[in-house]
Amino acid sequence: MAKGLLVAGPAALSLYAAPACAQANDSDLAHAVAALREIETLRADFTQRSESSGQQVSGTISLKRPGKIRFQYQRGYPVLIVSDGKALTIVDSEVKQTQRWPIGKSPLGALLNPAKDVMQYGKLMPSPDGQSVLIRVEDRSHPEYGVMMMSFARKVSAPGGLELMAWQTTDAQNRRTTIRLANHRYGIPLEDSLFRVLNNSFGR
Structure with a gap:
């Protein structure tokens, strides 16, 4: 995958939970799913860190x-990632x-x-600080699709009362990428x- 793109480590963001300080609410999974579905448009700043290289880059999502x-x-980072709603395309202009x-x-x-039912494939994980909501999404019948861990913060002004703050993806080759979001605009x-x-x- 271009530039280790969909790949940063647990050291960058503690998405994988330690014992929780507070018990997660049983309705938090449903709230997180509702929050995602309520987002019509979003623009935010992001930072991305790769576990394999330790490289960190930033941009706008x-x-x-x-x-x-x-x-x-x-500017200067040769990768562009775009999904048109049907397919995900990664363009690496360097190669x-x-x-x-x-x-x-x-x-x-x-x-x-x-079409991905997060309620079906998602699992609520304990939160280390008892404040965030962590959701692990995995289709066990298709391990080649990888795993995604999403982290939400409770925020009244965000859609559904939860704001997506970060996620970590692990692909079929066990490569991890962590994305952090900031300055959300809905x-x-x-x-x-x-x-x-x-x-x-290629010439952009």
């Missing part, structure tokens, strides 16, 4: 339902390589795929053209 996402990386696969077969499927206009890969993406 744009999300639009259903299933559209764009990772616009900092002039493009990879594309259905969103449901990516570790990000839990976030992007509207409900902003996002054109569909933003989520399409242009033929001249």
Whole structure:
């Protein structure tokens, strides 16, 4: 996968829980699913850290339902990631390589795929601080799709009262990527053209 893209370690963010300080509420899984479904559009700043290389990069993420996402990386970083709602495309302009696969077969499927029932595949995990909500999503019948751990913070002004703060993906090769979000902006206009890969993406 280009530049270790969908890959940062537990040291970057403690998504995998230690014994909880407070018992998770049984309804938190349903609340997290509802919060994700209530997001129509989202733009936020992000940082990404790779466990394999220790590299950290930043950029802007744009999300639009259903299933559209764009990772616009900092200037000089040669990767672009775009989902048009059907497929996830990774463009690496440094090696002039493009990879594309259905969103449901990516570790990000839990976030992007509207057909992915997080209630069915998700499991509420204990929170180390008792304040955040941690959801582990895994399709055990398809381990090749990878695992995603999502971390939510309780925030009244966020859709559904929970704000997606970070996630960690582990792919079939056990490579991990951690993404942290900040400066969330909801409900902003996002054109569909933003989520399409242009033929001249190598020259962007």
